[in-house]
Amino acid sequence: MSTAVFPAESPTTAAPAAAATRGHVEITNVRKSFGGTEVLKGVSLTVPPGGVAVIVGPSGSGKSTLLRTINHLEKVDGGYITIDGQLVGYQVRGNKLHELREKDILKQRTDIGMVFQNFNLFPHLTALENVTEAPVVALHRNKAEARKRGLELLDRVGLKGRADAYPRQLSGGQQQRVAIARALALDPKILLFDEPTSALDPELVNEVLDVIRELATSGTTLIIVTHEMGFARDVADTVVFMDQGQIVEQGSPQEIFANPREPRTRSFFSKVIEPAFNI
Numbered sequence: 536m537s538t539a540v541f542p543a544e545s546p547t548t549a550a551p552a553a554a555a556t557r558g559h560v561e562i563t564n565v566r567k568s569f570g571g572t573e574v575l576k577g578v579s580l581t582v583p584p585g586g587v588a589v590i591v592g593p594s595g596s597g598k599s600t601l602l603r604t605i606n607h608l609e610k611v612d613g614g615y616i617t618i619d620g621q622l623v624g625y626q627v628r629g630n631k632l633h634e635l636r637e638k639d640i641l642k643q644r645t646d647i648g649m650v651f652q653n654f655n656l657f658p659h660l661t662a663l664e665n666v667t668e669a670p671v672v673a674l675h676r677n678k679a680e681a682r683k684r685g686l687e688l689l690d691r692v693g694l695k696g697r698a699d700a701y702p703r704q705l706s707g708g709q710q711q712r713v714a715i716a717r718a719l720a721l722d723p724k725i726l727l728f729d730e731p732t733s734a735l736d737p738e739l740v741n742e743v744l745d746v747i748r749e750l751a752t753s754g755t756t757l758i759i760v761t762h763e764m765g766f767a768r769d770v771a772d773t774v775v776f777m778d779q780g781q782i783v784e785q786g787s788p789q790e791i792f793a794n795p796r797e798p799r800t801r802s803f804f805s806k807v808i809e810p811a812f813n814i
């Protein structure tokens with residue numbers, strides 16, 4: 536893990552990313568329906584260890600549902616997902632998939648950090664307590680150790696000195712950075728971000744994106760849903776365009792933004808990207 540102090544070091548002086556060996560995500564033909572409506576219609580996606588995949592697409596296209604299947608907050612109706620070769624949410628017995636017990640699902644989920652649009656911090660806990668709660672309760676880590684690590688993580692997201700603040704005393708951008716530190720506290724293999732800046736005032740967006748930019752070089756696998764196209768272009772190895780429950784197209788930022796092959800992709804970007812946007 537990078538020990539770079541955020542945000543003092545520029546990307547050019549930061550230590551090179553460690554060769555990632557964990558966090559290989561394989562999504563295979565995943566289907567999901569709500570009621571009679573199929574909202575994921577056979578989605579397949581590979582994200583290698585340390586990879587950064589950014590998912591874009593119109594509202595209602597299934598982006599959040601897809602993210603939620605990766606940590607089994609949603610059960611899939613068809614297909615499967617593996618992380619480092621291990622099935623998410625299920626085990627194979629005979630030739631059938633059986634859902635894991637709740638206890639094992641929760642254990643598996645500690646490998647997968649998730650950051651939500653609305654931060655979801657505990658209002659009655661301080662910033663530091665929000666960060667240390669899961670390691671102490673879920674992973675039974677030593678309290679003093681968890682506290683030391685929590686302070687390091689708050690420092691890493693630029694919140695040194697705010698450990699004792701309650702969420703209501705922090706700006707939205709600061710709260711989201713606490714949420715990111717909290718997700719990191721479990722040393723996840725994978726971090727999922729669902730529109731992490733959509734609830735923020737425009738002037739607070741960049742402080743959060745800068746933290747995620749730093750994570751993108753740290754070797755943790757990131758899967759990010761966002762409407763911030765400039766950010767997507769900068770951090771993504773792979774940009775994935777979803778529409779109507781399907782991956783329409785995926786490729787490098789250059790391929791997807793500058794040379795989209797599919798008319799649906801072109802039409803979407805013509806609406807969301809400003810003319811001055813440079814590839």
Ligand SMILES: Nc1ncnc2c1ncn2[C@@H]1O[C@H](COP(=O)(O)OP(=O)(O)O)[C@@H](O)[C@H]1O
Binds near residue numbers: 570594601
């Ligand atoms: N829990 C749910 N119950 C019923 N319908 C849902 C549920 N969650 C999502 N949907 C529907 O599934 C579709 C995809 O939603 P979502 O994954 O949230 O899309 P996105 O994140 O791309 O906006 C939408 O039509 C949405 O209304």
Ligand SMILES: [Mg+2]
Binds near residue numbers: 598599600
């Ligand atoms: Mg969504």
